[in-house]
Amino acid sequence: MKKVTADKGLKFDTQWTYAPAPESTDHIKIKDRYDLFINGKFTPPSTRKYFDTINPATEKKISAVAEASAADVDKAVKSAQVAYDKTWSKMQASERGKYIYRIARILQEKARELAVIESMDAGKPIRESRDIDIPLAAAHFFYYAGWADKLDYAFPGKKSSPLGVAGQIIPWNFPLLMAAWKIAPALAAGNTVVLKPAETTPLTALKLAEIIQEADLPPGVVNIITGAGASGAALVNHPQVKKIAFTGSTEVGKIIQKSLAGTDKKYTLELGGKAANIIFEDAAIDQAVEGVINGIFFNQGHVCCAGSRLFVQEGIAKEVLRKLKDRIETLIIGDPLDKNTDIGAINSKAQLNKIKSLVQAGIKEGGECWQSSCKIPTKGFWFRPTLFTGVAQSHRIVQEEIFGPVLTIQTFRTVEEVIEKANNTPYGLSGGVWTDKGSKVFKVSAALKAGVIWANTYNKFDPTSPFGGYKESGMGREGGLHGLQPYVNLQ
């Protein structure tokens, strides 16, 4: 790969260096091995099979987790069904809410431990897990706890009732946060849950299982089973599951939608994206550059709503590109537990290989590749922040979701042109608009066919804010009032 060294304008570490500032791991408690959390207890898997979960920054094993077989999934679903029939659906709504509040509170109490484990298991910078993932997860439980006894006011003209057992499958990019997004609204609406975390990042979900024990939730209300694709498929296809909530790739989402054909199961899908981030000439350029950096390099680019296609208006393209390169040269890649780290480890070897092969495809198709000259550790999975210029709409790296720290840059002249280019994708999860002109914000944000639009900001999340995609980026919304609807029957 051709690597061009950037000009040294803002290369801070030539002037001074950051002393290492690692977050301590002394205080965290991780068991050597985790069983399946079924019916309020940690239960060994029927097959006695376990698999390792490693730290992607060191490739060292952190713990082993159980692999749920179809029989284990069945056991979990049945215990959720019993809990639904006997306790959870019968409980007074305000009491239900109080249990969810408890979870939120304990999450806050254990925030530091959870943040460290999240960074170890997922490779994400501690600054992000500490300031975003864990606080947002707690906030989600806190928000939805309050809905439990207010559902009569949520849907005008309708009465809501719970569905039953919800099967939930979550990805590895925001492990605990995604668990919160899924579990909190499900419980608030009166459903019980079987949740399967991603195979590479199961630990914080298992810590959440301990918290759920500590909160004394009735057994079976939340079950957490670990495993890979087969365990997920068993959950999707289980006849007693009334609702499937999936966050993950569009490819798997389509398989799930297909396998649910002919059933009465409700489903929500939060799938991939290829968001356009658009900078107009009248934008505050420095802020826009910061936003673009955050848009694509947040969480190593492992974000379904990452702003992976940058569109810059022609007149400022040169300036933006220079500022982007300067800024990227200042980013620190390395130990996820170091508080100075901007970009952590790629989540897994498989993901690293996928990023590498797409970047190779980009170079092959004639794109011009530029990478940060930063040092990267020798052990672990790493990928330098990468820019592509000279790319066309038809290039694979412009069309396909890379899910890594790789940004493609294209230019445009008119508003109409950029809207057309931005919408020229089967995805429609998110988009960004940078301009100082209010009327342009509204014109462009209305024209983008995507579920979340960040105007003069990017990658912001909140429990009250509905999130979800148009077109092949999925269906249904999570978060806010809209996020309740997938978990209720309306009559």
Place this chain on the structure above:
Amino acid sequence: MAVKSPVKIKATNGQVVTKSAAPVVKRAEIKKTWKMYIDGKFPRTESGRYYVLKDAAGTVIANICKGSRKDLRDAVVSNRKAQEGWAKRSAYNKGQILYRIAETLEGRKAQFVETLLMQGTSHAKAQAEVESTIDLLVYYAGWTDKYIQIFSSVNPVESAHFNFSYPEACGIVSVFATEQNGLLGLVSMIAPIIAGGNTCTVMAAELFPMTAIDFAEVMHASDVPSGVVNILTGPRKEFLSHASSHMDINAIVYADLTSADQKLAQINASLNVKRVIDFSKEALLSPYRIFQCQETKTTWHPVGI
């Protein structure tokens, strides 16, 4: 559906009207050619195919276009062309156009009663069905500038941002009109879909295509822009596999497909993550019919100087 013998009208809603009930005419009648409605025009099917509709007495009522996959594709192209413009019309204007459809229909009540009679309904039922349909159009005309308020929210996020969510049209909807209630069933599916800024292609009920074509004429005379609603007649089974696997259709709406057909639609829908919506689960008069064919868009903007 591959029908070998001509289709016979079944009386699903009341008595069968036989030949003897028809008025005696002194002059040679001008018989209507029942054509489809695509992009604001009334073409025959490009396939040149047709099927024959007979009444219970065996008299030929009409030759109906047996639409093809190409007709569907043409219809979807015109839907896509029309969608953005239709969605951008003001809510007020969309409401006025829906109201205008009601007005036009009111003026042509007698014609629709006659067609429904031909399709096997009793006079009283036909009359009631047409009147309910007109009222339904007025109902949805009134929703165009209200449903957005009902289903929107300003979200009190923790950070210094202004954040709001509102529904937007999901795009192109393919509609499998119900076989029950040739007019009311049809319009109760079209009205909420277009009230929400979508465009649609309707596969008319195979046994009751005439009310659908008559209704196309009503829309045509009511300032509904070309391509907002297209109506195809012909074999629903064929249409179902074409429409559900079409990559530029965003949603499928049906109300009375068999469970096997529903499953087929749902399997094909996964090709491009189409929304699959069963209107039979929602009342005829309900803003939730509109909402089901919408996407929620959330917009963030910083608050500050």
